[in-house]
Amino acid sequence: MTQLDRIRNFSIVAHIDHGKSTLADRLIQMTGTVAARDMKAQMLDSMDIERERGITIKANTVRIEYPAKDGNTYILNLIDTPGHVDFAYEVSRSMRAVEGSLLVVDASQGVEAQTLANVYQAIDAGHDIVPVLNKVDLPAADPERVKENIEDVIGIDASDAITISAKTGLGIPDVLEAIVKRLPAPKGDRDAPLKAMLVDSWYDAYLGVVVMIRVIDGVIRKGDRVKMMQTGAVYGIDKLAVLKPQMVDIPELGPGEIGVLTASIKQVRDTRVGDTITHERKPCDAPLPGFKPAQPVVFCGLFPVDANDFEALRDAIEKLALNDASFSYEMETSAALGFGFRMGFLGLLHLEVVRDRLEREYDLDLITTAPSVVFKLHMKDGEVRELHNPADMPDLTYIDHIEEPRIKATIMVPDEYLGDILKLCQDRRGIQLNLTYAGSRAMVEYDLPLAEVVFDFYDRLKSVTKGYASFDYQLSEYREDNLVKMSILVNDEPVDALAIMVHRDRAEARGRVMVEKLKELIPRHMFKIPIQAAIGGRVIARETISAMRKDVTAKCYGGDATRKKKLLEKQKEGKKKMRQFGKVEIPQSAFINALKMDS
Numbered sequence: 001m002t003q004l005d006r007i008r009n010f011s012i013v014a015h016i017d018h019g020k021s022t023l024a025d026r027l028i029q030m031t032g033t034v035a036a037r038d039m040k041a042q043m044l045d046s047m048d049i050e051r052e053r054g055i056t057i058k059a060n061t062v063r064i065e066y067p068a069k070d071g072n073t074y075i076l077n078l079i080d081t082p083g084h085v086d087f088a089y090e091v092s093r094s095m096r097a098v099e100g101s102l103l104v105v106d107a108s109q110g111v112e113a114q115t116l117a118n119v120y121q122a123i124d125a126g127h128d129i130v131p132v133l134n135k136v137d138l139p140a141a142d143p144e145r146v147k148e149n150i151e152d153v154i155g156i157d158a159s160d161a162i163t164i165s166a167k168t169g170l171g172i173p174d175v176l177e178a179i180v181k182r183l184p185a186p187k188g189d190r191d192a193p194l195k196a197m198l199v200d201s202w203y204d205a206y207l208g209v210v211v212m213i214r215v216i217d218g219v220i221r222k223g224d225r226v227k228m229m230q231t232g233a234v235y236g237i238d239k240l241a242v243l244k245p246q247m248v249d250i251p252e253l254g255p256g257e258i259g260v261l262t263a264s265i266k267q268v269r270d271t272r273v274g275d276t277i278t279h280e281r282k283p284c285d286a287p288l289p290g291f292k293p294a295q296p297v298v299f300c301g302l303f304p305v306d307a308n309d310f311e312a313l314r315d316a317i318e319k320l321a322l323n324d325a326s327f328s329y330e331m332e333t334s335a336a337l338g339f340g341f342r343m344g345f346l347g348l349l350h351l352e353v354v355r356d357r358l359e360r361e362y363d364l365d366l367i368t369t370a371p372s373v374v375f376k377l378h379m380k381d382g383e384v385r386e387l388h389n390p391a392d393m394p395d396l397t398y399i400d401h402i403e404e405p406r407i408k409a410t411i412m413v414p415d416e417y418l419g420d421i422l423k424l425c426q427d428r429r430g431i432q433l434n435l436t437y438a439g440s441r442a443m444v445e446y447d448l449p450l451a452e453v454v455f456d457f458y459d460r461l462k463s464v465t466k467g468y469a470s471f472d473y474q475l476s477e478y479r480e481d482n483l484v485k486m487s488i489l490v491n492d493e494p495v496d497a498l499a500i501m502v503h504r505d506r507a508e509a510r511g512r513v514m515v516e517k518l519k520e521l522i523p524r525h526m527f528k529i530p531i532q533a534a535i536g537g538r539v540i541a542r543e544t545i546s547a548m549r550k551d552v553t554a555k556c557y558g559g560d561a562t563r564k565k566k567l568l569e570k571q572k573e574g575k576k577k578m579r580q581f582g583k584v585e586i587p588q589s590a591f592i593n594a595l596k597m598d599s
């Protein structure tokens with residue numbers, strides 16, 4: 001048995017909440033990789049937000065040593081992958097670094113949209129797949145039905161699926177044996193020139209940039225001088241380690257192995273995921289086929305509520321960018337909001353995570369403008385421009401036509417909610433592509449404009465189906481449509497942060513909803529405030545907030561001074577979350593809430 005024969009590299013693919021992290025924790029625990037006293041629930045979800053929200057964002061990895069029943073000790077490298085649609089690109093890149101997958105399906109639920117999307121990525125990457133039915137401790141678990149479901153919907157053999165409960169530990173030894181028996185060992189040539197794949201990289205406060213690699217051929221050692229084939233940069237390796245999951249130094253990594261290195265790399269942006277690492281002196285012939293870099297698809301403006309916080313915001317964004325190369329940012333000025341940043345994200349969840357971190361970890365109060373997709377403006381002079389911000393929309397007379405990104409969405413939903421889903425998709429300008437059934441669940445595919453999905457589609461989908469629908473999407477193409485910019489005027493002043501691109505046929509309805517919402521969201525002032533939605537110079541919807549005296553202490557007759565003080569303080573507190581537009585104060589929450597559609 002060679003060294004390679006004792007290695008297994010794998011990932012776990014699952015729909016969100018089907019128990020991937022719990023299973024990973026169990027595998028770590030049962031092999032004694034982490035001493036029981038150091039075991040925290042969800043070992044691999046290292047970021048606070050991840051733990052709080054229970055989602056895995058950054059792919060992590062762990063090396064497990066497992067003494068198998070055949071008497072050999074195997075090295076099992078698990079790469080953890082995120083489950084949410086926004087992070088599909090992270091899934092695809094980690095998949096290329098391993099040979100097999102455990103497909104975890106909740107035995108009380110069955111296959112969901114992200115199970116499908118993730119397992120297809122594993123199949124594309126050429127993986128061998130071991131189906132694992134989790135949560136069999138639940139009374140609603142029906143492993144036999146879910147086996148059939150896997151065979152029907154995914155089309156792989158599930159007859160020897162392993163039934164487990166990651167919660168109680170039932171069946172975990174079978175999973176470990178199956179990894180060794182049913183997944184292939186990696187291939188590679190120790191004597192060939194070094195060829196390693198850059199799988200991931202992140203910023204560590206003590207070590208600087210840490211790079212995760214998978215060695216394909218050759219051997220990498222501490223002190224080696226290596227070259228990144230795509231960027232051409234050369235580095236000396238300072239540290240070589242494996243993750244257990246904490247770093248443990250190791251003198252070398254051979255073919256099939258997964259580990260991390262540090263090499264005085266300044267920022268994560270200097271590393272390209274998918275790049276090939278080789279020796280400077282004796283390089284390999286050809287790099288590995290590249291990865292597609294992550295492309296931001298959702299853009300929005302982020303502005304500090306307090307203009308004095310601009311420098312603090314810049315600082316915070318630069319710090320976050322050290323660790324997350326997947327969002328883009330550039331400075332933006334808005335007539336209404338002052339200085340801020342236009343930022344690009346992989347999806348809405350990504351946007352929320354980044355905004356949350358800025359607010360929480362850096363103690364900033366932020367205004368988020370309407371999320372927008374990238375429109376392509378075909379100008380009359382033949383130029384094609386990308387529009388990241390509706391506020392930058394040029395005069396219509398220069399534009400020949402506008403294209404918008406479309407997606408192919410897959411939605412899985414219990415029968416009884418199908419009608420609601422079809423209506424929701426129809427309302428969002430969807431075109432139905434396909435409708436199939438697996439048992440009492442329907443799988444429907446829609447062609448939808450991304451712009452109609454980025455905002456609150458996912459929330460709506462969850463609420464109309466009481467959480468039972470699952471959803472996944474892929475970008476498909478850019479297509480022409482009748483799109484216009486709708487402006488919102490508050491007290492006759494256009495508020496650029498509320499401008500959106502809409503389909504002309506929907507403009508009136510959207511405009512009406514927005515002005516009605518704003519009427520509720522903007523508090524009364526001492527004067528009348530007209531709120532209008534307009535396309536070009538034409539007003540398409542209008543509401544008016546009537547005037548009011550706003551002496552909040554007026555009702556406190558007599559001398560209750562503390563009560564009066566409290567009220568004034570409360571009002572001051574409220575002010576911090578307001579933004580001044582001309583004479584009108586608009587609460588921070590209005591910017592997002594005005595855009596929510598109730599259809």
Ligand SMILES: Nc1nc2c(ncn2[C@@H]2O[C@H](COP(=O)(O)OP(=O)(O)OP(=O)(O)O)[C@@H](O)[C@H]2O)c(=O)[nH]1
Nearest residue numbers: 017018019020021022054055056083135165166167
């Ligand atoms: N009853 C029961 N609950 C389980 C089992 N495995 C996991 N859970 C629970 O299911 C929920 C989701 O589990 P996670 O391990 O966080 O799911 P995940 O797939 O890693 O989710 P993401 O990290 O968000 O992708 C948690 O509340 C777990 O405690 C099980 O075998 N039985």
